[in-house]
Amino acid sequence: MKTSILLLGFLVVGLTLRESVNAAPAGWANDLSPITAKDWNFARAAHLLERAAFGGTPEEIAKLARMTPADAVNCLVDYQKIDDRSLPAFEHSGIYPNGHKLASLGEVAKDVFATGKAYGVPAAREGKLPFQPAINEFYTLLFSEHAEMLRAGLWWANRMLVTPRPVQEKLTLFWHDHFATSQEKVANHELMLGQIETLRRHANGNFRDLLVALAQDPAMLIWLDNRENVKGRPNENFAREIMELFCMGEGQGYSESDIRELARAFTGWTLRPIKTTNDAARFVADPKLHDDGVKTFLGETGRFNGYDAIDIILKQRATPRFITRKLYREFVREEITPELNERLARLLVESHYELKPVLNTIFLSRDFYSAPSIGTQVKPPIQFLVSTWHKLGLRGAPGIPDFTETAGGLGQVLFYPPNVAGWPGGRSWINPATLLARGNYIHTLLFPDPARYVPPDKVVLEGYRQIPELFPQYEIQPHLWNPKTGRMEPVSMREYRKFLAQLDAGPMKAKGIDEAPMLSSNAIMASPGEGKSKMSQMADTEWFNLAVGVYSGIVEAFNRVKPVPRIPAKVDFVAMARSAQVATVEEAVDYFCRRFLSVNLASDRRASIVEFLRSELNSARLNYDDGSLSIALRRVVHLILSAPEYQLG
Amino acid sequence: MNIINRSFPTSRRDFLRAGLYAVGVSAGLPAFFRQMSLAETANALNGAPEKNPNRILVVLELSGGNDGLNTVVPYVDDAYHRARPKLAIRANKVLKLDDHFGLHPACEGLERLFKDGQLAIVQGCGYPNPNLSHFTAMEWWHTAVPRGNDPHGWLGRFADAHWPKPVENTIVNIASRQSRAVASARHSPVVFNDPKKFGRLGTDAQQRVFETFGKLYPTTNPALEFVNEIARTATVGAGKVRHACAEYRTLVDYGSANNLTLDLKMTAAMIAAGLPTRIFYLSQGGFDTHAAQADGHQLLLVYLSDALRGFMKDIERLGRAHDVVVMVFSEFGRRVRENASGGTDHGTAAPMFVLGKSVKGGFHGTAPILTDLDDGNLKMTTDFRSVYATMLDSWMGFDETAIVLKGDYPVLPVFA
Secondary structure: OHHHHHHHHHHHHHHHHHHHHHHOOHHHOOOOOEOOHHHOOHHHHHHHHHHHOOOOOHHHHHHHHOOOHHHHHHHHHOHHHOOOOOOOOOOOOOOOOOOEOOOOHHHHHHHHHHHOEEOOEEOOOOOOOOOHHHHHHHHHHHHHHHHHHHHHHHHHHHHHHHOOOHHHHHHHHHHHHHOOOOHHHHOOHHHHHHHHHHHHHHOOOEHHHHHHHHHOOHHHHHHOOHHHOEOOEOOOHHHHHHHHHHHOOOOOOOOHHHHHHHHHHOOOEEEOOOOEOOOOOOEEEOHHHOOOOOEEEOOEEEOOOHHHHHHHHHHOOHHHHHHHHHHHHHHOOOOOOHHHHHHHHHHHHHOOOEOHHHHHHHHHEOHHHOHHHOOOOEOOHHHHHHHHHHHOOOOOOOOOOOHHHHHHHHOOOOOOOOOOOOOOOHHHHOOHHHHHHHHHHHHHHHOOOOOOOOOHHHOOOOOOOOHHHHOHHHOOOOEEEEOOOOEEEEOOHHHHHHHHHHHHOHHHHHOOOOOOOOOOOOHHHOOOOOOOOHHHHHOEOOOOEHHHHHHHHHHHHHHHOOOOOOOOOOOOHHHHHHHOOOOEHHHHHHHHHHHHOOOOOOHHHHHHHHHHHHHHHOOOEOOOOOOOHHHHHHHHHHHHHHOHHHHEO | OOOOOOOOOOOHHHHHHHHHHOOOOOOOOOHHHHHOOHHHHHHHHOOOOOOOOOOEEEEEEEOOOOOOOOOEEOOOOHHHHHHOOOOOOOOOOOEEOOOOOEEOOOOHHHHHHHHOOOEEEEEEEEOOOOOOOHHHHHHHHHHOOOOOOOOOOHHHHHHHHHOOOOOOOOEEEEOOOOOHHHOOOOOOOEEEOOHHHOOOOOOHHHHHHHHHHOOOOOOOOHHHHHHHHHHHHHHHHHHHHHHHHHHOOOOOOOOOOOHHHHHHHHHHHHHHOOOOOOEEEEEEOOOOOOOOHHHHHHHHHHHHHHHHHHHHHHHHHOOOOOOEEEEEEEOOOEOOOOOOOOOOOEOOOEEEEEEOOOEOOEEEOOOOOOOOOEOOEOOOOEEHHHHHHHHHHHHOOOOOHHHHHOOOOOOOOOEO
8 A cells, every 4th residue: 555655656746747858958859968867757767668668557667767767778678687487488389280381382292293192191082173182281281370470479469568578579579670571471480480589589689690690590591582592593682681671771882793792692591491390490501502702792802601791791881870770760760860870880880789788878868858759759550559558557468359450450460571671660650541440449459349259360361251152062161160169160051151241241330330341252252254364263173172272271270270369458447547546537538648648639639538528427527436437438548549649659 | 329420321322422422522612512523623622624534543553573574475585585494484375465575374354455455565664773672663663753762752743733732532542551652742642451440439429539630730749740630631531431442342353352352442442432532552562573483473463464354344334444544563673584593583674554445555665675684684665754754644634744753754655
């Protein structure tokens, strides 16, 4: 009890001080000198957690505000001292029961002729569609790979929420965006998880170590084709991107000829094929595939290999500038001044590419706490989601609504960056659709309906659901997910149709909004006869049928991949309001604004939310015995978290 | 209970009526405007009547760098077959368009359009001193100003110049994130990719609060100013788009259910619903075929060709075939010589497509010569900004293209 009163004291002091943050002296912008203990307060501690981590609860902010700024930054950035052994490891579903991993149908064709097997199962059978078993197993592995990767994405997001080292996860996410590698092409969730673990290990360490580790990372070797980069037939993909996107920046002092020469230096850095669960995914520097000739690269000449090449890249003036500019954009502001960029670059070089000194300098700088740095960043979707959970005080990632579906709608699916340049970020996160989707996420999060919730990870994808109906000649058994047995179970066509009709109605329909199923027709459904598309012709051969394979693959993948627990978020806004001694509707709105917003709400918007709460409660004061208070506060928080202001951190 | 906008018509018939006479007209306009069509309203707002107020431009971006040589195949050219021992499309497989060029066998839909005179292929499109980075090259195609760092796109600048008084929904960008090509100083493009979710959940009382989110307030925080502007566009545009897409039905076969198919169907839906949209911007990814190109590229071309054919048929069904043109481009073609991974590396010039009933079908421009290369890459023969100028001038009826494109580029005879 005593501590909570003490805490409350801090909160009140802190919350009033928050206003003063915008009053940071004008001269602070672009000033790298550290702030002093007398400038340190609740509002600045909140800003530090907002940017360097995934936001804070009032209690966490108050704890940080009690330290000196140097200690606060240090305990966040120098996280290796914090024990994180209690963090849950990813629980694999075991998606390779036959011991074979996903490979393209072309790659397994040889096995089929030699052994009659594909992916460890018999490739053919008697009767109709004789090669269907191979096709089915291909799609099972394909969909399992993706479903398991998405589960891993949720596991990672949960780790961001519960870790005692949030800066480590934030940096790992930053490097995931920087060395943007996608499961879309890698198609091996174990390698993707391995890459993230490598990023995590080096997240605040030495950039050279990180770069070498990534150049030799199996997922990266697949992603940018360096495993195909061999003597005599160089593949330039990795060579181009290590300079353009990982180290120097486009147009920063290298030529097309440098790219070709660099590709030669990386020849032979490769990977052995990984077809079965017995094949180790290990980096190999194969001397037979390495071009040992003389290369001229960035003005130097010699028989360079990959390590030499990396060291030459790190010697370029562009490299430390590029890295520090990107760190600054991530943590401080969109644009860095050339002077500031130069100073941070010099610091990185002087520390031999150790990252901690740069991070410490940034997070302690007056510039970081200056007005143009505060509340001016569009929260990236993952930041938006994890920090929302955090500020709501959740202890685990909520199961409703679906994390992947939400993150996808907002434009950021972990392990699936759009391309090697990573997520474009900044203002591009917000457009009319994503802005509305953010608000609707909050709605479903705060008003979950577990009884009626259809888990999207166990519903056959739109466009494929109708396959059993569309191909009666193959007598495909329709399946539906049974949450009780945790498996896909056969159902009658009538039950199946009924389920699909409900599903097509969509979330808005369920809320009483007129909205018909849209555009669910596809090649497979298209009108027969005239003008058949090429896809319709290809999908249906006498040896196998791709649509049948897709349906069977999805059903089997759902059985292989563990379901996501659908535990809704539990939040008690009444308790929050009570412990903050909120008495009036105005105080309630202001309390939740302070708890969640980094930017003040426009006064009109604040007034309309106050008015809303007054009319919901039929009173200007909160009555803690009134059973309807809980839902009214929920609606208020939904409104505040849907406001344009909440999108900024 | 939870209705996004109760005043919105709910039946298709109501919707069409509303679509023609009321939707998109901002609240403060004089009453007589409400009797006009949306296009006419836009005209009235912008002063001089537009020559072709019903014309629509659909721009489709193929991102990653589509292999032009394996799309429009120079099948009689020995140099082509020599450079691509594994990947070259054999003459007997090609869908022959004339004695020199044919389409990849996946492109049956495009072949049909070509034979019907609805497909113009502009050969060898590029620009001087090409850049082989995806991101830089794409930025230059988006801004039409190589090395210019222009914050706005060519379509955004065109909209600013042509329609200085923006009408809501003039530009629609179906995407998860706005393209630089439509970035504009005056217009705020409607960006979305799932129309089902384009609206706000909440009670009626909450909807009234949401209206204050759609209003602009002065602020010194530029990021907040930006989000407020987006909130305003969302508040105005969302309902119309959602309903247009929800109401749409078609039996035309667009091919498989990929993103491109869905995006083109949504485009057709918005055209069918009479939205005042004049520019649609769509994009399809996956064309960066560094390795194992043969199968992947074939599938991409099947998607592309099927979807474009389906879209053109659907637009014809809607009676708008003479009002809609599609322009297709990629940020670059690929290296002439195949690489050791069964793929091709980043290249330069490539053909662009212009499709529609109003188009003068056939080949335009000159194809690059495969034996006269620049460091292994094709030399461009047509500046892509000439194609842009043609779309703006001949199609959209805007002749001051030099202002928008920041240079004079000759108009090509792509339209009869």
